Amino acid sequence: MSKSNLVSQFTNGLWAENPSLVMLIGMCPTLAITNSVANALTMGMATMFVLVCSNLVISLIRSQLQAHLRILVYMLIVATFVTVADYMLQAYLFTMSQSLGPYVPLIIVNCVILARAEICAAKKGPVTSFVDGLGVGLGFTFSLTLLGVIRELFGSRSILNYQILPDSFEPWVVMVLPSGAFLTLGLVIGLVNYLRSRKRVEA
Amino acid sequence: MTSDLIFVFITAAIINNFIFKYFLGICPFLGVSKRTDMAMGMGFAVTFVMTVAGVLTWIIYHMILVPMNIQFLQYITFILVIAGTVQLVEMYVRKFFPNLYESFGIFLPMITTNCAILGACLFIQKFEYNLIQAAVFSLGGGLGFAMAITIMAGIREELNFSDVPRYFKGPAITLISAAILAMAFSGFLIKR
Structure with a gap:
C-alpha cells in the first residue's frame, strides 16, 4: 500500500464520503447531541475511538468471517468497544456522560460504523x-x-460556554430544541450540495 | 394504575416521540418515507419488534443480569436479543405472509440497526419501569414512530409536486419539513 493511497483514503472520509453530510448515515447522533459544541466534540471522539478500534479488529479477523454471520460478529465487536468507551466516559468525564445519556450506548447501532466495517474493514x-x-x-x-x-x-449566544454574541442578541430558542436540529442539518446539507456541484463544474 | 399506564403510553407515543424528541430511528425516517404504504409497513414492523424486544430485554435484565451483577454486559446482550428477535420475525413473516415479506424487502433486517429499538430498551432500564409499563412504553413508542414516519411520507408525496430549489432536493428539504413537523410536536413539551 503506497503512501498516496493512504492519504486519499484518509481525506476521502473527511469530505468526499463524509458520513453525515454526504452519505447521510449516522443521523441520530448528528441531530441529537449537537445542541452544544462540547457534547458534539465528545460524541465525535467517542465514535471515532469505536470506529478505529472496530475497523482494526474486523480487518484483522476478516479472513475468518463467515458471510452469513458477519453482521452479528460486527455488532458484538462494536458493542464491546462501546462498552469500553461508555465506562471510560463515566470514569473520567462523569457530567458529560450524564448529559450524553443513552446516546453513548447507541453508538452500537450507528450505521457509520457498520458501513465502514462492510465497505472497508472486511x-x-x-x-x-x-x-x-x-x-x-x-x-x-x-x-x-x-x-x-x-x-x-x-x-445560547456562546461557543463552548464562552459568550460570543452580545446580550442584545435575543437567543433563538428553537435552535436548541429538536426542530432546530432538523432545520440546521437541512440547511447545511443544502449548502454542501451547492459547494459540491460548484466544484464539479470547475473541474 | 390504569391512568399511570395511559400516561406512559401518551408520553412515549406523542410527547417524547422517538423521532421528534430523541432523534432515534432517523435513518428509516429519511430512507423509507417516500410512500405512505411502505412507511406504514415499516412503522408496524418496528412497533412489533420494539414491543417484543422491550419485554424480552426487561426480563433478561432483571432476571439474569441484575442477580448475577453483570450489568456491564447489557449493551452486548440487548443487541443480541434485538438481532435474534428480528431474525425470528423475519422467518415468521416469510413463512406465513409471503406477500408482506416481499413488500418489506430489506427493511426487516434493517430494523436490527434501527436505533429506536435499542433506544427503547435502554430507556426502559433508565426510567426503571416495571414489566407492564415496559410493554406499554415500547408499544407506545413504536406506534409513535409509525405515526411520525407515515405523516412524513404523506408530506413527501406532496413534495414531489412542488418546486424545490435545486440544491435542496432530496434529503435537505425532507429535513426542513421534518423541522416544521418537530416544531408542532414540541408544542407538547413546553406546557408541562
Whole structure:
C-alpha cells in the first residue's frame, strides 16, 4: 500500500464520503447531541475511538468471517468497544456522560460504523482500515462540531460556554430544541450540495 | 394504575416521540418515507419488534443480569436479543405472509440497526419501569414512530409536486419539513 493511497483514503472520509453530510448515515447522533459544541466534540471522539478500534479488529479477523454471520460478529465487536468507551466516559468525564445519556450506548447501532466495517474493514488490510477509521471518524467529528457551533451560537449566544454574541442578541430558542436540529442539518446539507456541484463544474 | 399506564403510553407515543424528541430511528425516517404504504409497513414492523424486544430485554435484565451483577454486559446482550428477535420475525413473516415479506424487502433486517429499538430498551432500564409499563412504553413508542414516519411520507408525496430549489432536493428539504413537523410536536413539551 503506497503512501498516496493512504492519504486519499484518509481525506476521502473527511469530505468526499463524509458520513453525515454526504452519505447521510449516522443521523441520530448528528441531530441529537449537537445542541452544544462540547457534547458534539465528545460524541465525535467517542465514535471515532469505536470506529478505529472496530475497523482494526474486523480487518484483522476478516479472513475468518463467515458471510452469513458477519453482521452479528460486527455488532458484538462494536458493542464491546462501546462498552469500553461508555465506562471510560463515566470514569473520567462523569457530567458529560450524564448529559450524553443513552446516546453513548447507541453508538452500537450507528450505521457509520457498520458501513465502514462492510465497505472497508472486511476487504482491506489493517493499516488501510485504521487510516480509514481515522478519516471517517474525523469527518464525523467535524460535521457534528459544525452543527454544534451553529446551534450553540444562535441558540445560547456562546461557543463552548464562552459568550460570543452580545446580550442584545435575543437567543433563538428553537435552535436548541429538536426542530432546530432538523432545520440546521437541512440547511447545511443544502449548502454542501451547492459547494459540491460548484466544484464539479470547475473541474 | 390504569391512568399511570395511559400516561406512559401518551408520553412515549406523542410527547417524547422517538423521532421528534430523541432523534432515534432517523435513518428509516429519511430512507423509507417516500410512500405512505411502505412507511406504514415499516412503522408496524418496528412497533412489533420494539414491543417484543422491550419485554424480552426487561426480563433478561432483571432476571439474569441484575442477580448475577453483570450489568456491564447489557449493551452486548440487548443487541443480541434485538438481532435474534428480528431474525425470528423475519422467518415468521416469510413463512406465513409471503406477500408482506416481499413488500418489506430489506427493511426487516434493517430494523436490527434501527436505533429506536435499542433506544427503547435502554430507556426502559433508565426510567426503571416495571414489566407492564415496559410493554406499554415500547408499544407506545413504536406506534409513535409509525405515526411520525407515515405523516412524513404523506408530506413527501406532496413534495414531489412542488418546486424545490435545486440544491435542496432530496434529503435537505425532507429535513426542513421534518423541522416544521418537530416544531408542532414540541408544542407538547413546553406546557408541562
